[in-house]
Amino acid sequence: MEHLGRHVIIELWGCSDAINDPEIVKTAMLDAVRAANATLLNIFVHEFSPQGVTGVAVLSESHLSIHTWPEHGYVAADVFTCGETTKPRAAAEVLAERFSAEHSVVHELERGVLPQAQPRGGAPKVPRIRSLANA
Amino acid sequence: MEHLGRHVIIELWGCSDAINDPEIVKTAMLDAVRAANATLLNIFVHEFSPQGVTGVAVLSESHLSIHTWPEHGYVAADVFTCGETTKPRAAAEVLAERFSAEHSVVHELERGVLPQAQPRGGAPKVPRIRSLANA
Numbered sequence: 001m002e003h004l005g006r007h008v009i010i011e012l013w014g015c016s017d018a019i020n021d022p023e024i025v026k027t028a029m030l031d032a033v034r035a036a037n038a039t040l041l042n043i044f045v046h047e048f049s050p051q052g053v054t055g056v057a058v059l060s061e062s063h064l065s066i067h068t069w070p071e072h073g074y075v076a077a078d079v080f081t082c083g084e085t086t087k088p089r090a091a092a093e094v095l096a097e098r099f100s101a102e103h104s105v106v107h108e109l110e111r112g113v114l115p116q117a118q119p120r121g122g123a124p125k126v127p128r129i130r131s132l133a134n135a
Numbered sequence: 136m137e138h139l140g141r142h143v144i145i146e147l148w149g150c151s152d153a154i155n156d157p158e159i160v161k162t163a164m165l166d167a168v169r170a171a172n173a174t175l176l177n178i179f180v181h182e183f184s185p186q187g188v189t190g191v192a193v194l195s196e197s198h199l200s201i202h203t204w205p206e207h208g209y210v211a212a213d214v215f216t217c218g219e220t221t222k223p224r225a226a227a228e229v230l231a232e233r234f235s236a237e238h239s240v241v242h243e244l245e246r247g248v249l250p251q252a253q254p255r256g257g258a259p260k261v262p263r264i265r266s267l268a269n270a
Contacts, residue, residue, distance in 0.1 A: 004204055005211055042179045044193050056191050056198055058179050067197050069139055076246045111211045
């Protein structure tokens with residue numbers, strides 16, 4: 001193991017009005033947690049006035065967060081997991097599908113890159129980032 | 136305004152045993168939220184066995200999350216804010232100080248870069264990332 005966590009950063013554009021519905025957002029989050037093979041500890045969803053939804057799911061393996069801007073058709077989501085058995089990118093796919101995103105940009109960061117995986121002779125250089133999808 | 140959110144990604148190494156104490160972590164989170172000039176909607180902190188703490192604060196301006204690995208002296212924290220009046224980097228400074236981090240690496244991502252700020256002729260290219268500190 002070279003790093004402690006995987007952090008998938010998800011930008012969704014051209015989303016449907018579903019992103020303004022806190023119940024739809026909550027259901028999508030729960031399904032995304034299941035798709036990631038993660039364990040839910042707590043979920044909190046808040047509806048803003050006049051629009052917008054924020055939801056955070058705390059996981060045994062870290063967290064999943066969603067912030068929506070319906071006026072821009074935009075969703076910012078993050079799936080942070082640890083452990084060898086989680087699939088954070090599967091969560092990203094569920095969210096993009098549920099919100100009918102026209103464009104999705106997904107990056108993955110390695111969080112907590114361990115000293116033995118770091119360049120020699122310096123302080124830890126993290127996070128490492130790589131692009132996964134830009135469709 | 137060119138982007139909807141600011142996402143500060145914080146890697147702390149060489150932290151003290153404080154990162155294994157859920158009460159200390161919660162207090163640090165609340166102080167970090169105040170330093171960021173953000174408004175708390177909800178906070179959830181979980182203590183793992185045999186070690187480790189996860190905490191997520193949901194904010195009117197998005198969220199603050201912390202995951203700790205005491206066995207590695209490591210903390211992964213994220214502060215995601217929107218609005219013109221928040222100071223997510225101030226939250227990062229509070230956390231590094233409270234956990235006596237020997238090394239901190241802080242990056243800031245622009246989330247939700249608006250179409251008029253994107254390169255022409257393509258799908259949105261986000262997030263943009265820049266390094267803030269590597270001390």
